Amino acid sequence: xxxxxxxxxxxxxxxxxxxxxxxxxxxxxxxxxxxxxxxxxxxxxxxxxxxxxxxxxxxxxxxxxxxxxxxxxxxxxxxxxxxxxxxxxxxxxxxxxxxxxxxxxxxxxxxxxxxxxxxxxxxxxxxxxxxxxxxxxxxxxxxxxxxxxxxxxxxxxxxxxxxxxxxxxxxxxxxxxxxxxxxxxxxxxxxxxxxxxxxxxxxxxxxxxxxxxxxxxxxxxxxxxxxxxxxxxxxxxxxxxxxxxxxxxxxxxxxxxxxxxxxxxxxxxxxxxxxxxxxxxxxxxxxxxxxxxxxxxxxxxxxxxxxxxxxxxxxxx
Numbered sequence: 601x602x603x604x605x606x607x608x609x610x611x612x613x614x615x616x617x618x619x620x621x622x623x624x625x626x627x628x629x630x631x632x633x634x635x636x637x638x639x640x641x642x643x644x645x646x647x648x649x650x651x652x653x654x655x656x657x658x659x660x661x662x663x664x665x666x667x668x669x670x671x672x673x674x675x676x677x678x679x680x681x682x683x684x685x686x687x688x689x690x691x692x693x694x695x696x697x698x699x700x701x702x703x704x705x706x707x708x709x710x711x712x713x714x715x716x717x718x719x720x721x722x723x724x725x726x727x728x729x730x731x732x733x734x735x736x737x738x739x740x741x742x743x744x745x746x747x748x749x750x751x752x753x754x755x756x757x758x759x760x761x762x763x764x765x766x767x768x769x770x771x772x773x774x775x776x777x778x779x780x781x782x783x784x785x786x787x788x789x790x791x792x793x794x795x796x797x798x799x800x801x802x803x804x805x806x807x808x809x810x811x812x813x814x815x816x817x818x819x820x821x822x823x824x825x826x827x828x829x830x831x832x833x834x835x836x837x838x839x840x841x842x843x844x845x846x847x848x849x850x851x852x853x854x855x856x857x858x859x860x861x862x863x864x865x866x867x868x869x870x871x872x873x874x875x876x877x878x879x880x881x882x883x884x885x886x887x888x889x890x891x892x893x894x895x896x897x898x899x900x901x902x903x904x905x906x907x908x909x910x911x912x913x914x915x916x917x
Contacts, residue, residue: 608694609684611661613720616696621722623694624648625656627734629663631771632677633686635791636762640727641690643757647725648693655692656721659683660700667700675823677774677790682797682822696721709735713748725755764788781826781885793833793881796820800874801859813867817860817878824860825882827889831909834862835879842866844902844909845880848889863902865910884912 610616624647626640641657648655665674678686680697687695698704698716707715712735717723726745733741742758749756762769769789777786778794786794801816815834827848834843842865849858862880886905892898 607684607688607692610694610696612699613696613716616720620654620720622651622653622724623656623721624651624653624725624727625658625717625721625723626727627658627732628728629771630657630659630678630683630687631663632774632790633683633690634769634771634774634789635764636729636759636769636789638690638791639762640729640759641687641692643727643759645691647727647757651724653724654694656694656696656723657687657690657692658696658698658716658721659687660704661697662700664700664705668705675775675821677771677778677794677823679822706736709740709744710748711735713745713752717754718752723754725757727757727759730758730760775823778823778825778882781828781830781888783825783830783882783885786882793883794825795879795881796822796824796860797877797879798860799878800872800876813864815862815864815872815878817862817880818874820860825885829886829889829905830882831884831886831912832862833881833883834864835881836870836872837876839870842909842913843880844886844905845882846889863906865906865913883916 624644626644628637628640630637641655644657645655647653661680663674663676665672676683684695684697717726726749728742728745730742732745733739734745742756746756746758765788767773767785767789774786774789774794777783777789783794796817798817798820801818815836825847828846830845830847832843832845834841834845843862844865845860845862847860860880886908892901
């Protein structure tokens with residue numbers, strides 16, 4: 601990744617002014633903004649600089665799968681705000697967020713190219729992965745895109761998949777890793793620890809200061825790790841803490857009650873309210889969630905979890 605860039609964000613074609621281009625672009629969902637996305641966007645930035653053009657990422661909100669197949673309940677690695685934050689770190693100049701609705705879904709591949717890429721964005725060059733599909737019912741791929749490029753006067757660069765430790769990097773595989781609790785492989789492919797951004801849960805007695813070392817997150821719609829206990833890094837209002845986080849239903853205490861609950865190891869009282877931003881980075885999975893025969897047995901296990909987490913931080917600063 602390049603350094604953080606001040607990007608312009610356009611939430612519809614109507615916001616794009618005349619004379620926007622020329623541009624060099626990549627189109628994608630960019631969920632996770634993983635190492636594969638980063639490689640493509642780095643190529644976009646380099647070529648845009650050489651052509652004195654605008655480097656652009658074209659993405660969608662909601663994710664097309666969420667619109668087309670809502671029953672599948674796709675959970676994203678990076679909800680749109682986080683996706684924009686990660687895209688800003690790649691060095692691009694602008695993000696065009698196209699509202700994915702029935703009108704956009706109905707556009708033919710030719711209509712998409714002519715109306716969006718050529719007329720609105722004045723694209724001179726596109727960078728895509730080999731499995732890129734677009735147009736109504738995903739009718740076209742990179743071969744058709746190259747044909748459109750020849751017709752309308754833009755270049756098309758097709759990138760091979762990025763592999764990390766012989767594994768092909770993809771958003772879907774990272775989601776599988778996170779959903780199974782494999783934070784190591786997720787980190788390999790993201791190029792950073794998997795994290796979630798939220799706020800404190802309501803109704804937990806949170807006042808103007810946090811005086812106990814436990815924080816519960818508000819309900820979160822994105823992808824969460826598998827139920828279990830994790831070594832985490834917690835950032836609260838800009839301050840970083842070592843923590844152990846439980847994701848699950850806390851079965852030892854009777855009726856299931858889902859929570860993402862973090863116990864801060866190096867705790868200090870901090871200012872906190874229901875709008876305070878919290879970032880939880882999942883570093884390592886300690887164990888799965890299980891019911892214990894008594895609160896005392898759970899307490900003994902928590903001591904073991906804390907000891908293992910402290911050892912992790914000693915070995916891996």
